[in-house]
Amino acid sequence: MNRCCPLANVHIVLSHTTHPGNIGATARAMKTMGLSTLCLVNPKSFPNNEANVRASNARDILEQASVVSSLEEALHDTVLAIAMTARTRDLSNRILDARQAAKVLLEHASNAPVALVFGRESSGLTTAEISKCQLTVHIPANPDYSSLNLASAVQIMAYELRMALTETMLIAPQQSAYQLANFHEVELFYHHLEQAMIESGFLDPRQPKRLMQRLRRMFARTQLEKEEVNILRGILSALEKHRSA
Numbered sequence: 001m002n003r004c005c006p007l008a009n010v011h012i013v014l015s016h017t018t019h020p021g022n023i024g025a026t027a028r029a030m031k032t033m034g035l036s037t038l039c040l041v042n043p044k045s046f047p048n049n050e051a052n053v054r055a056s057n058a059r060d061i062l063e064q065a066s067v068v069s070s071l072e073e074a075l076h077d078t079v080l081a082i083a084m085t086a087r088t089r090d091l092s093n094r095i096l097d098a099r100q101a102a103k104v105l106l107e108h109a110s111n112a113p114v115a116l117v118f119g120r121e122s123s124g125l126t127t128a129e130i131s132k133c134q135l136t137v138h139i140p141a142n143p144d145y146s147s148l149n150l151a152s153a154v155q156i157m158a159y160e161l162r163m164a165l166t167e168t169m170l171i172a173p174q175q176s177a178y179q180l181a182n183f184h185e186v187e188l189f190y191h192h193l194e195q196a197m198i199e200s201g202f203l204d205p206r207q208p209k210r211l212m213q214r215l216r217r218m219f220a221r222t223q224l225e226k227e228e229v230n231i232l233r234g235i236l237s238a239l240e241k242h243r244s245a
């Protein structure tokens, strides 16, 4: 975690990238705007010479990039994750445009890591990946063809972050009195809640429908704090104890 420059706390996460050239172009897009933390979830080919060539003078970002095998690993310590999508789906989180999202990201990035998650070139992010994020961003584009090249989408977000930083530097930084729960803590809570619902008979694991997805969507809107997660888990534990007594 970096407390001095919020941009260092903005992690760019690329999920299952197919074309290594896009990874290189992403590194270049990031460095031109002052971003530096790149995380690759199961890239098809990395390290790769085409990525190096497309990165040009941003190879240092590729050298420092982390490669992980799941989105959960990539988001582990983040307090806010934003899904980038070329499409607007049915049951999605609150949808922001690039400019609104950059402001929200910077508000949190002065205290803790945040992530922008980008999908595969062929099919974007899966519904499961989107539901791991609290917010969704759609870059407004031609409704008949709104699918930008991956690195172009990264470039637009990186630019908006830079512009938002310039604006916020003119305003005194705000320190929140409460600490937000990170991804791992919230995931543990969801797991606890799911188990409690199954054990109580409220949730039938053979027919879960979209219950967990709906609950995730609801809690994503609230931005849970560490203490609130502790309270919710405490309530679940007390109810569990009460049932088995």
Ligand code: SAH
Binding pocket: 083, 084, 085, 086, 087, 117, 118, 119, 120, 121, 122, 123, 124, 125, 137, 138, 139, 140, 141, 146, 147, 148, 149, 150, 153
């Ligand atoms: N064909 C895919 C889009 C792939 S583009 C689809 O239909 O979903 C690769 C990635 O770039 C997307 O997963 C998304 O993260 C990002 N992206 C492309 N266009 C975007 C847009 N208009 N708004 C937000 N993200 C976009």
